Amino acid sequence: MSGNIQAMIANVSVDDLEEAIPLYKELAGDPEVLRFPYKEMQLALVGPFLLVSGPKGNHEAQNATILVGDLAPVLEALDKAGAQIVDAPSEVPNGTRLVARHPDGSVFEYLQPRA
Template identity: 70%
Template sequence: MSSNIQAMIANVSVENLDDAIPFYKELAGTEEVRRFPYRELELALVGPFLLYSGPVENYVSQTATVLVGSLDPVLDALGKAGAEILEEPNEVPNGTRIVARHLDGSVFEYLQLRA
């Protein structure tokens, strides 16, 4: 049986993407950077790091982004556990996401990438 979880991405709030990207490229050992906007935020995916800059105070702080093959089993497990869905499934630039608060108070974004 294979896991529905494909990867975990660390969320990192930075003051300035242009200043932060070179360090995270070197740390991740990659030259690939994928930049994209989300609402009022500017984001950059650099290896296992999701850098974001902008008015972060308008958003719930997330522990990490969890890349999943399908949101269905995640929603099922969250429902069974009594977790709080903070953001229902919605389309974002790279797929479909939800944000949930676990019973221990931690907040995770779950993202099903667009095929």
């Protein structure tokens, strides 16, 4: 299963994306910033940081986003462990995602990026 994990991205809730981006760009070595909306929120991917701003509504706070090559073995492992699927797999602008609460209470977003 670990061979399926490609990267882990820290999720950071911020009040103001524009104010927060410069620090995270510097920390990450000045990468290109990818911005995109999700529901009522605005997001910015800055290297290994996903900055999230805006009304969270019923959005589940997540520990991290885990990029995977294939969601199928993730779903199998989550089911086997008794994890709760918070958001079922769905298409989003950058791939297919799901959100799961692990038995220990931690919440992770799993994303299979578009090829």
